[in-house]
Amino acid sequence: MQEHGERKRRHLDARSLRGLAHPLRMQLLDALRDNGPATASQLGVRLGESSGATSYHLRQLAAHGFVEDAPEHGKGRERWWQAVDQGIVFDTEAFADAGPEVRGLAEAYLHEMANTHARELITWLNTRNNWPESWSRSSDMSNATMRLTPDLAAELVGKMHALIDDYRGRVPDKDTAESEQVRIHTHLFPIETD
Template sequence: MTEHEERKRRHLDARSLRGLAHPLRMQLLDALRRGGPATASRLAERLGESSGATSYHLRQLASHGFVEDAPEHGKGRERWWRAVDQGLVFDSAEFEGAGPEVRGAAEFYLHEIANTHARELSAWLATRDDWAKDWTQGSDMSDSTLRLTPALAAELVQKMHTLIDGYRDLVTEPDTPEAEQVRIHTHLFPISTD
């Protein structure tokens, strides 16, 4: 894997998880990943927060390596920030045997991600009629039930990620007609059949 590919997805460890598992920090990181570089003031306006709060939490994210300065965007005293990575990987095995603080941070993080996915899907459903027909036909909300072993489930997840990564840089020009950012949620988990 090249360094460029590594920067696209960061594997969370106990230290970085503790630095990220806060609702505003997760929102700030997501806003920078989706909207590109911004100042604390601009992010505060977008998220309905104070610039003092966004500044503090951006510095916390920077101390854990999630964001960095984007000096090429700033003028004078303006401090611009950008996301370092474009995705995060949560591996449950990383946190086996962790103490209660880390387990609590992991639970918070996972539940916040699930809530974010639900909000994003609900927002899409509420606004889908505002989009061109090509976008409504190009969207997907489906589910499948398969019978797999843990090894086959892990293989499927890896193949899905590889497929998605193959589309990452296909539209590189910012002014490409009809190109929009898209969100892809994948969830794979066992279910009880009792």
């Protein structure tokens, strides 16, 4: 599973998973990736958390190499933070032989990712009328059901990610009319059928 990204992506291992598998830490990292450098206070306001909580969790993220100081933004005593990587690669095989604690953290991480995807989709549905009609026409919320083998499913996932990566190379300038950041969610999983 890969999160969004334009710069390098980090592969999670057991140690880094310990530092990331917390809902607020994942939200802080996403906020820094999506909006650029910020202070703990700014992130606290954005996420509805105290600056003490955001500061603590930012330090934990820093200890595990997910965030770092952004000194070019700081003035005086303000500490600014920035994301180190722009994406995460979660490889289930990396945790196949892990102990119960790490497997539990992996499950917590995956569940929070699913919650994040649901929140983002609901936010879009609740605010889509605030966007130009061209964005409503260009959005997508679809599903498909088909019969595949695990090998075909892996091939399909690889092709979807390759297509997304192709569009990363076409990124318009920030000042290009109508250009906006977009979120792409992909999910592929087997379902029970009668």
